[in-house]
Amino acid sequence: MAAPRRSWAFSEPPGKRQAGTRACRSAGCCATGILLIAGAALLGGCGAGGAQEDYREYLTRLARTLSVAAVTPADPSVPALPPPRALHLDLPPGKLDALDFLAISGCAVQVTIGKRNSSLGRMARPSQRLLLDLEYLRLAPQCIAYQRRQGEQALAATLQEAWDLKRSQLPSQIFNATLGGEEYRAFWRAPLDEGDYPADTGSALLTTLEQLNAQAERWLQGDYTADNLEVELLLGQIANGDGGALLRALARQGAALAAADHILAARSERGPLCSATWRPPEVAILDNVVRRFFIGAIQPRAAALNRRYHQLLPPVTRLERLLDAALPPAYRAWRADRDELLADLVQSPRRHVQALQALQRPCAGELPAGPGH
Known part of the structure; x- marks a missing residue:
């Protein structure tokens, strides 16, 4: 038969x-x-x-x-992420560190500069440094205009120079606080036991990633408003993500x-x-x-x-594209290894199907059954 x-x-x-x-x-x-x-x-x-x-x-x-x-x-x-030191972008502080805090009286940005130059500010986490820079970028223009009206041209020039520097450093500050920070490192950390992964995943993390991306895009476009608590909560949720x-x-x-x-x-x-x-x-x-x-x-x-x-x-790749100019060489190398590996791994089931089909192909016709049939 x-x-x-x-x-x-x-x-x-x-x-x-x-x-x-x-x-x-x-x-x-x-x-x-x-x-x-x-x-x-x-x-x-x-x-x-x-x-x-x-x-x-x-x-x-x-x-x-x-x-x-x-x-x-x-x-x-x-591929493991490079060590934190290899991913951190060192950014020059500019002249604000040496600025006389009392000389900026009458400006809301005075408080921001005071926080940035305090001992806690100098030791702040990358996300807090980013938020302080965003606050400066938002508040400084009003103070610069005020100092010019008061005839404080040198002070206004110093504040403007600091504003220009922080604006140019913004992509790097965002990188330090996100892709190069401890939360994204935790996101890519592989668990010891995968359990029934990916059965317990959902869309909440995807929404969080997109929300942070939208904030980064808005900052890069010149809207420097930020809800500090919201940003920190988003980063905390990303740290619990399943990239690894x-x-x-x-x-x-x-x-x-x-x-x-x-x-x-x-x-x-x-x-x-x-x-x-x-x-x-x-x-x-x-x-x-x-x-x-x-x-x-x-x-x-x-x-x-x-x-x-x-x-x-x-x-993830959307944020990488937004910050492309700021990505350090170590991150670029890791990303290339990651993407090459993933592109290969997602094809594993298809390759196996093709191997099964190739082995079975000679049996596709109506052939007499061997002994035992």
Whole structure:
């Protein structure tokens, strides 16, 4: 009796297609796709042991089915951010540090300069330095005009020079407080245990990233108003973000699927899975293994990771583009490594599907079944 023809193609899992499509469209992405055997319902789900157990189970059964040596996935590695010192941009203070505080009486900016020149101001975190500079940029023009009316031309010139300097330093100050600061470093820090990531992610972080981006864009366009508490709260929420979790999860998935591809390649080296006249029993077993342990367990998570990638990266890269001229060389190098790795990792499921299809292709016709059918 001839075995039924099997084919593998891309599709969303039943029950997730509509929601997944909405999520992808809202992020402007094109999902990698879900491998589905035509006419077969998905079996199983994410294993109780999480992603690691799903990968281990699939690799073990795949190697056993194809009678090749088991392959242990490589230890996943992701590019770590350079040390804080390499990312911090040192900015000259200008002449305000030496300015006589009492000479600016009658100006609201006097308080700002006093805070900036205090011992606490000199030791302030990058976000607080940014907020003080924004306050100066907002208040100084009125004081400059006042000093000129009072005939204090030298003082007005000093204040104007400081304003020009702070305006030119603003992209760098924003970088120090955001992409180069401790909150974004925490955002990119990989957790020790990914748990069921990305199941517990949502849109709140995306909104936070976009809100901070909107503030940065507004500041760069000359609107220097800022709500200090709001800015600090946004940064605190970003520190709890999942950039590092996404990188680590994609790297772990990539390593596991690369090991699976190695198993398929080892089997291919022995020749086609099917001959022109014969289909071995392992074809049906392989079909079941792929359906249960790849499609049913790994692919749903792969689709979720793909969606999260296309949701999370755009707001981050938008801020990077806004601050492009201020990015230090160390950050540029890390970003290039990050983007190259991510571009490769998100293709891992597609590469594995293609490897499965290549191995199965000789069995696509109506062939006599081998012994055991």
